[in-house]
Structure formats: structure tokens, C-alpha cells
Amino acid sequence: MNYQNIKEQDRQIYEIIKREEQRQKEGIELIASENYVSKAVLEAMGSVLTNKYSEGYPGKRYYGGNEIIDQAEGLAIERAKELFGAEHVNVQPLSGSPANLAVYMALLNPGDKVLGFSLDQGGHLSHGHPLNFSGKLYTIIPYFAKKDTEIIDMDEVEEIALREKPKMILAGFSAYSRSMDWKRFKEIADKIGAFTFADIAHVAGLIAGKQLESPVPYFDVVSTTTHKTLRGPRGAMIMCKEKFAKDIDKAVFPGVQGGPHDHINAAKAVAYGEALRPEFREYAAQIIKNAKALSSALQNKGYRIVSGGTDNHLMLVDMFGSKQITGKEAEKALEKVGISINKNMIPYDPRKPMDPSGVRLGTPAVTTRGMKEADMETVAELMDAALINRADESKLAEIKQQVKEFSLKFPVPGIE
Ligand SMILES: *Cc1c(COP(=O)(O)O)cnc(C)c1O
Numbered sequence: 130m131n132y133q134n135i136k137e138q139d140r141q142i143y144e145i146i147k148r149e150e151q152r153q154k155e156g157i158e159l160i161a162s163e164n165y166v167s168k169a170v171l172e173a174m175g176s177v178l179t180n181k182y183s184e185g186y187p188g189k190r191y192y193g194g195n196e197i198i199d200q201a202e203g204l205a206i207e208r209a210k211e212l213f214g215a216e217h218v219n220v221q222p223l224s225g226s227p228a229n230l231a232v233y234m235a236l237l238n239p240g241d242k243v244l245g246f247s248l249d250q251g252g253h254l255s256h257g258h259p260l261n262f263s264g265k266l267y268t269i270i271p272y273f274a275k276k277d278t279e280i281i282d283m284d285e286v287e288e289i290a291l292r293e294k295p296k297m298i299l300a301g302f303s304a305y306s307r308s309m310d311w312k313r314f315k316e317i318a319d320k321i322g323a324f325t326f327a328d329i330a331h332v333a334g335l336i337a338g339k340q341l342e343s344p345v346p347y348f349d350v351v352s353t354t355t356h357k358t359l360r361g362p363r364g365a366m367i368m369c370k371e372k373f374a375k376d377i378d379k380a381v382f383p384g385v386q387g388g389p390h391d392h393i394n395a396a397k398a399v400a401y402g403e404a405l406r407p408e409f410r411e412y413a414a415q416i417i418k419n420a421k422a423l424s425s426a427l428q429n430k431g432y433r434i435v436s437g438g439t440d441n442h443l444m445l446v447d448m449f450g451s452k453q454i455t456g457k458e459a460e461k462a463l464e465k466v467g468i469s470i471n472k473n474m475i476p477y478d479p480r481k482p483m484d485p486s487g488v489r490l491g492t493p494a495v496t497t498r499g500m501k502e503a504d505m506e507t508v509a510e511l512m513d514a515a516l517i518n519r520a521d522e523s524k525l526a527e528i529k530q531q532v533k534e535f536s537l538k539f540p541v542p543g544i545e
Contacts, residue, residue: 130171130543150544155533156467157508161443161491162303162331163469164360165498166396167403171543173396174362182388186378201395208401212337213345215368219381220397221389225330225354228365228381229255230262232350235373235380236297236324239266244295244323246281247271250476251305251445253328270295274305274476279436281305283313290317300344301328301352304473304489306420306439311344327351330365332441334358334493337404338413341441349373358416358442358493361400362393412496416442419492422502426509435475435487442491447475449486454516457484462519466529467536468512498539507535 136143153165166174178201184191187199187206202220209218222228237243243263246252250273254261257269270293275282290298298318300309311327318325327344333353335341345351350369355361369377382389403409417440424434424444432452435445448454454462456472463470474480475487492500495508511532518524 130168130175150541152467154541154544155536156469157511157532157536158494159468159470159490159492159508161471161489161493162354162357163491164334164357164493165541165543166356166360166362166400168543169399169403170360170362170396173399174392176392176395178395179390179392181391183391184382184388186382198391201391201398202389205394205398205401208398208405209366209368212401212404213343213351213368215345215351216371217369217374217377218366219369219377220364220366220394221381221386222352222365222367223386223390223393224363225253225328225352225365226255226261227385228352228354228367229253229328231377231380231385232326232352232367233263233267233297234384235376236326236350237267240268241297242268242270242293242295243297243299244270244272244286244290244293245299246302246305247273249474249478249482250274251302253301253303253330256299256301256328274436276477279476280307281309283310283317286314287317287320290321290323294321295323297324297326299326299328300348301326301330303331304443304445306434306441306444307436308341308440309344311342311347314344315347325349328353330354331357331443334360334404334409335413335416335441338410340410340413340417350377355397355400358413359400359404360412360493360497361404362396364390364393364397366397415501416492416496418502419496419500419505420444422505423490423492423509426506427512430509430513432513442493444490445473445475445487446490447487448516449480450475452516454519455480455484456486456488458519459488459516462515462525463512465519465525466511466515467532468508468515495539498536498541500539504539511535 182192183195205220245256257264300314325348327348336343356363433447448459460472473487473489474485
């Protein structure tokens with residue numbers, strides 16, 4: 130990407146893109162929801178497909194001139210079906226939150242009860258935050274991780290479900306490092322006739338790469354973002370059983386959205402094509418190997434990892450419990466050396482959301498850059514050094530230089 134035209138026409142935005150390129154290249158990206166897309170995905174996103182209006186679905190559009198767009202959206206749908214073994218796919222959701230809004234609208238009426246993973250333990254905003262549509266429109270009943278193990282106890286989920294009889298059971302998370310027992314969720318839902326909805330935004334790439342079990346065979350509806358482990362453009366999709374296809378499609382358009390973003394949907398097709406290749410399985414496996422290596426390296430330095438480790442791409446570190454550093458302090462210190470992470474609540478956190486005990490770390494982005502287990506040792510050392518020296522600005526400047534030298538060994542796709 131050389132941005133020649135932006136450079137000539139709009140110097141301000143050009144400089145911003147260049148500075149962000151530099152930040153991405155020289156820093157270590159450990160935010161669990163982020164990744165680097167391929168050049169092919171970038172090209173599709175930057176294509177003239179953005180010029181088209183195509184409200185409706187392939188073959189049933191409200192605008193003329195869509196015969197070519199239909200082929201692009203059709204490819205995205207076919208590849209997604211193949212990748213996940215889904216009966217029906219809607220690739221139009223603009224992002225994860227609107228996708229989830231469409232799922233609620235398709236299956237529920239306002240006021241209906243939804244059983245979902247407690248937000249302060251790893252659920253997403255769209256799983257019932259009081260300021261989000263989900264918390265305002267629906268009655269959310271939370272389930273929790275067990276206090277001692279910090280793992281979701283399915284017997285307890287069953288107990289709550291039988292007592293509360295929700296209309297829908299939602300399984301999914303943004304900050305939980307253990308595998309989900311999809312089959313058991315479905316068995317519990319069947320006992321009370323509830324719909325099953327899995328939100329696999331974080332782990333879709335690990336499922337597509339056959340490293341984690343998939344909810345698609347069991348669940349009525351599965352939503353996912355496309356820009357996290359799946360390594361596609363910023364967007365989302367919804368998969369469902371055939372019998373929910375009409376309701377889901379109607380809820381996405383005209384229920385929640387107008388025209389689809391055709392350039393993004395073409396980029397989704399490109400990303401799904403990449404994920405169908407055998408190399409993607411190796412990528413997904415390496416993400417998990419790296420997460421386990423980073424988790425152990427940090428444990429060896431005395432950091433407590435929530436639930437004792439990870440099965441997926443992410444981990445929560447109990448900074449305050451093990452090192453008396455708050456999540457906010459840790460985020461700041463690491464930002465100063467070019468390591469991006471985010472502060473995060475841990476289960477039963479004694480501290481407040483704006484300055485919680487924990488941080489969340491993930492390995493999808495560093496794995497895309499080609500880092501392996503041994504590199505995770507280096508990452509843990511750099512993190513530990515920054516945290517120990519968080520009050521020493523000159524030490525932090527030195528560590529920042531080390532982070533830069535280390536990072537530059539691993540190319541970012543699309544950045545020279
Ligand atoms: C990231 C995420 C979303 C929302 O995605 P946006 O694209 O940011 O709206 C939804 N659900 C879960 C579980 C997520 O982690």
C-alpha cells in the first residue's frame with residue numbers, strides 16, 4: 130500500500146496513516162481482539178465495490194446493477210458455509226454488536242429473558258450491559274465462573290436455567306480463556322425449550338482452524354465478528370440452522386441495517402478463502418501454543434493467570450493480586466514501551482471497572498507476525514521489565530527501544 134493519492138491530496142490523513150503504520154510495526158500487539166489482515170484483504174476493502182448500493186440479498190435486490198455484487202456476496206456465503214459447516218449464513222452484519230442486535234430481534238420480544246455470561250466476568254457489552262440495547266430491551270440473567278476455579282460451572286448454568294426458564298441461552302465471551310461446553314449448553318436449553326445463541330467473536334478463527342470445538346453443529350444461531358482471530362475485515366456474520374434463516378435475514382435487513390458494505394463483504398470472502406487453506410490451521414494452532422507459552426512465562430515470573438492458564442488465544446492476568454499493580458497502571462506502563470494490552474476486570478474483582486485488578490492479553494496478532502513460543506519468553510521479559518521499572522522514565526525509554534528492535538524483526542502484512 131503506497132497511499133500515493135492520499136499523500137498528494139490530503140497530507141494530514143496521509144501523515145496519520147504513516148504514524149499508525151509505524152506504531153503497528155514498532156510495537157507489540159497483545160490486545161486479544163486485534164489482528165493484522167493480509168494485503169489481499171486490504172485490497173478488497175479498498176476496492177470500488179464500496180460504490181454500490183445493494184439492499185436485499187443475492188438475487189433479490191432493491192437496486193439494479195447488482196449481478197456482480199451478487200457473485201461476491203455469494204462467494205462469501207459459500208466459503209463461510211464450508212468453513213464452519215453452517216446451514217445458512219448472513220454475511221451482511223456491519224459489526225459484532227449489530228449482528229447480535231439482529232439475532233435478539235429475530236428470536237425474542239422486548240422483555241424476554243436471556244441467560245448470558247456475566248459481563249464483569251468476560252461477557253460482551255451486547256450480552257446485557259445496562260447502557261447497551263441488550264440490557265435495555267431484554268431481561269438478562271447472568272451466569273458466572275466459579276469463585277475457586279474461575280471456570281464456568283455447567284451444573285450451575287443448568288440450575289439457573291431450570292429456575293429462570295430464559296427464552297434464549299447465550300454462550301460467548303470477550304475475556305474468558307477456557308473452552309466452552311457447547312453440547313452441554315444445548316442439552317440444558319433443550320430441557321426448557323430455549324433458543325441457543327453462541328457468540329464466537331473471539332474464537333472464530335480458532336474454530337475455523339479446527340483447534341477448538343465448534344458450536345455450529347449444536348446451536349440454533351452463531352454470530353461472529355470477522356476481524357479478530359478470523360483475521361478478516363472489520364465486520365461480522367450470522368450462521369444459523371435453516372429454520373431460522375428467514376427470521377435472521379429479515380432482522381439484519383431491513384430490521385437493523387440498510388445497504389450492505391459490499392467492499393467489506395468481498396474482503397470477508399477473501400479472508401474466508403485464506404482460512405480454508407491448510408496454513409490457517411497451523412496459524413490457529415500456533416496462536417494457542419503462543420498463548421500457553423506466554424501464560425507460562427508470566428507465571429514463572431510470579432504473575433497469577435486467572436483460572437491457571439488458557440485453552441485459547443487469550444489470558445487474564447491478575448496484576449493486582451500477584452504484583453500489587455492495578456490494571457490501569459499496567460496498561461499505562463506497557464503503553465509507554467510500545468506494548469499494547471488492555472486493562473480488564475477479573476472474576477470477583479475487588480476493584481472497579483475503570484481501574485480493575487487485571488489485564489487481558491492475546492496472541493492472534495503477534496502470531497500473524499510470525500512469533501513463536503520462544504518469542505513469547507522475550508515478550509514476557511519485556512513486559513516484566515516495563516512493569517518493574519514503571520516509575521523510571523529513562524529505563525522505560527530503554528525498554529521501548531528494545532521492544533522496537535525486537536518487533537521490527539517480524540513484518541506486518543501491508544506495511545513496508
Ligand atoms: C468483539 C465482540 C463483539 C462486538 O464486536 P464489534 O464489532 O466491536 O461490535 C461481540 N461479541 C463479542 C463476544 C465480542 O468479543
